Amino acid sequence: MITRHNGLILAFDVDWDVEKSIAFLRGIADLIDAVKIGWFQLLNIGPSGIKELTSSIEKYFLADIKLGDVAHINEYVIKRLKDLGINGVIMHAAAGKENLSSVVKLSHDLGIDIFLLISMSSGGELYDLNLDYNVRLGTELGVAGFIVPATKPYIIRRVRSMIGNNYQLLSPGVGVQGGKPGCATASGADFEIVGRSIINSYRPRDEAINFVKAINNPSC
Numbered sequence: 001m002i003t004r005h006n007g008l009i010l011a012f013d014v015d016w017d018v019e020k021s022i023a024f025l026r027g028i029a030d031l032i033d034a035v036k037i038g039w040f041q042l043l044n045i046g047p048s049g050i051k052e053l054t055s056s057i058e059k060y061f062l063a064d065i066k067l068g069d070v071a072h073i074n075e076y077v078i079k080r081l082k083d084l085g086i087n088g089v090i091m092h093a094a095a096g097k098e099n100l101s102s103v104v105k106l107s108h109d110l111g112i113d114i115f116l117l118i119s120m121s122s123g124g125e126l127y128d129l130n131l132d133y134n135v136r137l138g139t140e141l142g143v144a145g146f147i148v149p150a151t152k153p154y155i156i157r158r159v160r161s162m163i164g165n166n167y168q169l170l171s172p173g174v175g176v177q178g179g180k181p182g183c184a185t186a187s188g189a190d191f192e193i194v195g196r197s198i199i200n201s202y203r204p205r206d207e208a209i210n211f212v213k214a215i216n217n218p219s220c
Helices: 018-031 039-044 047-054 071-083 097-110 125-129 129-140 154-164 183-187 204-216
Strands: 006-013 034-038 062-066 088-092 113-117 145-147 167-175 191-194
Touching: 006 018, 006 145, 006 204, 018 047, 018 204, 039 062, 047 113, 071 088, 071 097, 088 097, 097 113, 097 129, 097 167, 113 129, 125 129, 129 154, 154 167, 154 183, 167 183, 191 204
Parallel strands: 006 034, 006 191, 034 062, 062 088, 088 113, 113 145, 145 167, 167 191
Antiparallel strands: none
């Protein structure tokens, strides 16, 4: 589980080298609870660069690769991500019970959290049509939490009402994608995920502070 201090997760979707990435993260590390990395890092700095990044920054690292393959592939990926210093992984609920069961068990053994993607910040109508099933699937499997979009606060409220307080809700789509800062938290999310609004700011630290203020004084 992600330890909550400020309720802010940085979506670190950048094609920077390791040195620049580390410098940026150090500048706002006290304001964020976790760093969400993914395909940008895999395709630009590679596994060795990710290992250097996770070793240099003492933060929770969430791998947003939206893993959703057959079981044995999922298991291999989880093992490799563990070696790279990853703490949590986002997986597609659409992979289904057969392909998720063994990897969730493996993740428990390895100390990695699985967060199940059950709704998209844009589109994703097939997910929304099967929301109740995917929530039940996640609770049966024992995932750490769910990805629920800040752009759909009604989805957040619905999921929170189904799961109580035993699972963490992470909400992407705050800022550029249209989610109002603080609204996801007001609707029941534990964390709001912000990327471009902070990364592209001339004053990223000040921007992060503004998001933290909104998250900790939540309203829609």
